[in-house]
Amino acid sequence: MNTAGTSFSYRPGVTATADVLVVGAGLAGLHVATLLARQGHDVLLAERRSSLGHAIRTTGIFVRKTLDDFPLPPEHLGPPIRRVVLYPPGLRRPVSLVSDRDEYRVGDMAPLYAAAADVAADAGVRIALGTSYAGRQGDTFRLVGREGPASVRARFVVGADGARSRVARDLSLDLNHHVLVGAEEVFGLPGNDDGEPPTFHCVLDPSLAPGYLAWVVNDGQHAHVGIAGYADRYPQGLRAALQRFSASAPGLAGVDRPEVVERRGGPIPVGGMLRRVSCADGLLVGDAAGAVSPLTAGGLDPCLRLSELAATVLDEALRAGNPEEVLAGYDGAALRAHFRGRLMMRRGLAQVRTPAMASAAFTLLRTRFGRAAAGRVLFGDRSFPAPVHEFT
Numbered sequence: 001m002n003t004a005g006t007s008f009s010y011r012p013g014v015t016a017t018a019d020v021l022v023v024g025a026g027l028a029g030l031h032v033a034t035l036l037a038r039q040g041h042d043v044l045l046a047e048r049r050s051s052l053g054h055a056i057r058t059t060g061i062f063v064r065k066t067l068d069d070f071p072l073p074p075e076h077l078g079p080p081i082r083r084v085v086l087y088p089p090g091l092r093r094p095v096s097l098v099s100d101r102d103e104y105r106v107g108d109m110a111p112l113y114a115a116a117a118d119v120a121a122d123a124g125v126r127i128a129l130g131t132s133y134a135g136r137q138g139d140t141f142r143l144v145g146r147e148g149p150a151s152v153r154a155r156f157v158v159g160a161d162g163a164r165s166r167v168a169r170d171l172s173l174d175l176n177h178h179v180l181v182g183a184e185e186v187f188g189l190p191g192n193d194d195g196e197p198p199t200f201h202c203v204l205d206p207s208l209a210p211g212y213l214a215w216v217v218n219d220g221q222h223a224h225v226g227i228a229g230y231a232d233r234y235p236q237g238l239r240a241a242l243q244r245f246s247a248s249a250p251g252l253a254g255v256d257r258p259e260v261v262e263r264r265g266g267p268i269p270v271g272g273m274l275r276r277v278s279c280a281d282g283l284l285v286g287d288a289a290g291a292v293s294p295l296t297a298g299g300l301d302p303c304l305r306l307s308e309l310a311a312t313v314l315d316e317a318l319r320a321g322n323p324e325e326v327l328a329g330y331d332g333a334a335l336r337a338h339f340r341g342r343l344m345m346r347r348g349l350a351q352v353r354t355p356a357m358a359s360a361a362f363t364l365l366r367t368r369f370g371r372a373a374a375g376r377v378l379f380g381d382r383s384f385p386a387p388v389h390e391f392t
């Protein structure tokens, strides 16, 4: 990562200043920080991890709309995936769907985050890795890093600090309450051209993934084996369920698994966009704002799109004489309205509580109507609503 020119180190006891303090260098924080710096603002980005390649919390599946609309570095994206196979409990008689377009690509997330940090640094963002946001004290924000505690005075703070946002709490904004937990194993594949085409395997089995799906993504370069569901429905714990799934997961025939695999995991907010995501002192983006599809649990497209709106609003707030009014226009309730259908489907998925119910759902899925409906969810053109900002 080439952040040397703009990496931030502070002197304990001295209050640093910035136009905007962004907390969290996931994709949302990196994107909003870059856009603000490109608009000429002084941006400090604080991230508690000391390396963006560690403790990754995503599989990294990017959908077609994101690939079409955002310039992600192609060298850090796996081969296109067109094929999805859906399995009932027991894995018998799966339903295979093949799109005539490239639908997904899986990001190689460690280098992809590093590349995004380089872009941010080139735009002028000062990046403080290994630096935790530790709260607010009057008009300053407290950070704790390698050199000890420090304070920052910033016009605005952006909470890009994930599903359990401390910034949201400190600004008295809405919090995520409806959350799944997910975990996966990731390993490289030797690259065998004779294997099956890049495929996304999804298993609907509430004993493994209560309220969601278990998955294997095998794009020929990497395999991701994961599960997600409601934490209180894993009596033996998430890790034991992942082990059980991993032992019989589909899509890995003939694959030699290495002894050591990368482990990823984290919370996934699926309650829909939060309503109150801004106040006079700042705003939330990404998972902190609940910007995740309640049905598919995809958050990468929403976090990029919402970050664009956030940067537009903050740019205007920094230039305008009426910042409170401008920030009030960053309204989660208006965006939430677009998720009504997906929230209803989430409620439906949450009700699939037994393997028998999941198997019954496959009876419908095997019909022409069922396949068409699944195709619309998996290969549809819908993404996070393009946020519209009315300038004040």
Ligand SMILES: Cc1cc2nc3c(=O)[nH]c(=O)nc-3n(C[C@H](O)[C@H](O)[C@H](O)COP(=O)(O)OP(=O)(O)OC[C@H]3O[C@@H](n4cnc5c(N)ncnc54)[C@H](O)[C@@H]3O)c2cc1C
Pocket: 023, 024, 025, 026, 027, 028, 029, 046, 047, 048, 049, 057, 058, 059, 060, 061, 062, 131, 132, 133, 134, 160, 161, 162, 163, 166, 181, 182, 183, 184, 226, 264, 265, 266, 267, 268, 285, 286, 287, 288, 291, 292, 297, 298, 299, 300, 301, 303
């Ligand atoms: C297992 C799993 C698999 C997933 N797979 C997919 C997928 O394939 N496709 C998809 O579209 N979505 C997926 N999602 C959802 C998606 O990854 C998230 O919605 C997206 O990454 C959110 O980005 P973010 O920047 O808002 O948050 P994050 O990526 O969580 O970033 C938040 C950052 O804030 C930092 N931070 C937190 N607190 C502090 C603090 N106090 N001080 C400083 N820094 C702090 C964290 O270290 C972190 O770097 C998945 C989620 C999980 C858990």
